[in-house]
Amino acid sequence: MKKLLWINGEFVGTEKYLPLYNPFNGEKIAEVAAASDGDVLRAIDAAESAAKTMAEMEAFKRADILQGVADLIKEEREECARIIAEESSKPLRAARGEVDRTIMTYSFAAQEARRIHGETVPLDAAPGGEGRIAYTVKEPLGVIAAITPFNFPMNLVAHKVGPALAAGNSVVLKPASQTPLSAYKIASYFHRAGLPAGALNVVTGSGKSVGDVLIKDDRVKKVTFTGSPEVGKYIRENAGLKKVTLELGSNSALIVDEGTDLAKVMPRIVTGSFSNQGQVCISIQRIFVHESISEEFTALFIEESKKLKVGNPLDEETDISAMITSNDVTRAKSWIQAAIENGAELALGGDSDQQVLYPTILLNAKETDKISCEEVFAPVVHINTFREFDEAIAKVNDSQFGLQAGVYTKDLNKAFKATKSLHVGGVMINDIPTFRVDHMPYGGVKMSGTGREGIKYAIEEMTELKLVSFKLD
Numbered sequence: 001m002k003k004l005l006w007i008n009g010e011f012v013g014t015e016k017y018l019p020l021y022n023p024f025n026g027e028k029i030a031e032v033a034a035a036s037d038g039d040v041l042r043a044i045d046a047a048e049s050a051a052k053t054m055a056e057m058e059a060f061k062r063a064d065i066l067q068g069v070a071d072l073i074k075e076e077r078e079e080c081a082r083i084i085a086e087e088s089s090k091p092l093r094a095a096r097g098e099v100d101r102t103i104m105t106y107s108f109a110a111q112e113a114r115r116i117h118g119e120t121v122p123l124d125a126a127p128g129g130e131g132r133i134a135y136t137v138k139e140p141l142g143v144i145a146a147i148t149p150f151n152f153p154m155n156l157v158a159h160k161v162g163p164a165l166a167a168g169n170s171v172v173l174k175p176a177s178q179t180p181l182s183a184y185k186i187a188s189y190f191h192r193a194g195l196p197a198g199a200l201n202v203v204t205g206s207g208k209s210v211g212d213v214l215i216k217d218d219r220v221k222k223v224t225f226t227g228s229p230e231v232g233k234y235i236r237e238n239a240g241l242k243k244v245t246l247e248l249g250s251n252s253a254l255i256v257d258e259g260t261d262l263a264k265v266m267p268r269i270v271t272g273s274f275s276n277q278g279q280v281c282i283s284i285q286r287i288f289v290h291e292s293i294s295e296e297f298t299a300l301f302i303e304e305s306k307k308l309k310v311g312n313p314l315d316e317e318t319d320i321s322a323m324i325t326s327n328d329v330t331r332a333k334s335w336i337q338a339a340i341e342n343g344a345e346l347a348l349g350g351d352s353d354q355q356v357l358y359p360t361i362l363l364n365a366k367e368t369d370k371i372s373c374e375e376v377f378a379p380v381v382h383i384n385t386f387r388e389f390d391e392a393i394a395k396v397n398d399s400q401f402g403l404q405a406g407v408y409t410k411d412l413n414k415a416f417k418a419t420k421s422l423h424v425g426g427v428m429i430n431d432i433p434t435f436r437v438d439h440m441p442y443g444g445v446k447m448s449g450t451g452r453e454g455i456k457y458a459i460e461e462m463t464e465l466k467l468v469s470f471k472l473d
C-alpha cells in the first residue's frame, strides 16, 4: 500500500517513500511518502489560501463538518482501531478506547465551534474611556502547524485538528513517522464531511526536515506540538514569534496513603502503569506508598500485574504488546539494569522478547536513577515508601516534570494539602495520574510543557483576541 501526501484536498505523490513496519511482527504495512521541502511549502500554500475560506465559514458549518467526522469515525470504528493497533502496536481493546475518545474529541470540537465569543468591555471604568461601547472578538490565527506523536495517533491529532478547525483556522499536520495511517484516514473523513480543500493537509516524513520547514515559515502562525521534551525545546527555540503550545513528557507519580482500599484500586493502578506498554505521557512511573501498607501494596501490585496478557495487539485478550522501536526496549532495559546495579530490587519482569518488554516493577530505586528522574516511557514502574505525607509530596515535586499526579487518601486535609502543594498541571484525588477525559484542561508545568489542550482551552490558544471600540457622538 502506497500512502501519498494529502495536500489541497488531494493525494499527491513525491520522490521518496519509506517503508512502514508493524512493530509487533515486523511485517511491512505500507510505503509512506517522505515529503520534500517543496511538498511542505505547497502544503503551507494550500493552507494559507484555505485559511481565508475557513475564517469566513459560519460557525454552524464548521460544527457540522466536525460532527460529520465524528459520525464517520463511529461508522468505521473497528477499521480505525485496527489501523491504530497495526501501526502502533496498541492492543486492540485499548485502540477501540482511543477511537471512542477521538469521536468524543471531535464532538466536543463541534460543540465548541458554536460558542466561540468575546465579551463586552466597560471602557468607562477608566477616566477617558467614557462615551464608548467596546467588545472583544476571537479571530482565527490562520495557518496552524500540528506535530503529533505515535502513542495516541488518532486522538492526539484530534486534539489539534479539532480545535484549530473549530476556531476557523487551517492546518498542516505532521504525524509521527510510525503512525501516519491514522492521520491519513482522518484526512479522508474530513474530505468526505465537506471540509474545503487545503483546510487540512497531511505531510509525512522526517520530523526534523518537515518540522524545520513548518517552524521557520512566517505564514505559519502557531505550532502546536505533542511529543518529547527534547523536540519541544528545539521547537520553542526556533519558532521565533509564533505562538507555541508544547504538550511534553513526564515521570508521573502516584501517592497511596494509609487507609486506601488496595484491593479496590489495584486494577486501576495496574492499568495506569502498563497500558499501551507504559507509552503514555501520564503513565504511572513513580509510586509512593505509606510504609504501613507497602508490603501488602507490593504483593497485590505484583499479583495483579502478572494477570496481564502479553501478545499480538490484534488479539482480543492482549493487554501488553510491542514497544514502538527496538531502541526503546534497549534503552529501557539499560535503565532498569543501571537502577539494579545502584541498589534497586527487581520485583517483576525486566525481560524482553523481540520488541516486547514485560511489565517491570522495581523497589527502592534512587531518585537519581534514570528510571526515576527521566521519562521512562515503557512498562516500568518503581515503588518507594514514605512515612509522613509531606515527604511524599516533596518526592513527587522533586522532578523536572509536572504533568499530572494522583493521590489516594481518605483524609480530606491531606487531599487539600496535595491539591495545593503538588506542582503539576492536574491533581487527581482518589485516582491515578493517568486519568483524562477529553474536554478537561490538560497540560503541564516545568519540562512537561506550556499551554493547555482540551478543546475549549486549546481554542483559547488558537485564536487572537481583538478589541473593538465604538466612540459614540
Ligand code: NAP
Pocket: 147, 148, 149, 150, 151, 152, 156, 174, 175, 176, 177, 178, 205, 206, 207, 208, 209, 210, 211, 212, 226, 227, 228, 229, 231, 232, 234, 235, 246, 247, 248, 249, 250, 280, 281, 282, 375, 377, 403, 443, 444, 448, 449
Ligand atoms: P517525538 O520523538 O518528540 O516525536 C513527536 C513528533 O515530533 C513526531 O511527529 C516527530 O516526527 C516530530 N519531530 C521529531 N523531531 C522533530 C524536529 N526536530 N522538529 C519538529 N518535529 C519533530 O515523540 P514521540 O516519541 O512520538 O512521543 C513520545 C513523547 O510524547 C513522550 O515524551 C510523551 O510523554 C510525549 N507525549 C506527551 C503528551 C502530552 O499531552 N503531554 C501526550 C502524548 C505524548 P518523527 O516521528 O518523524 O520523528
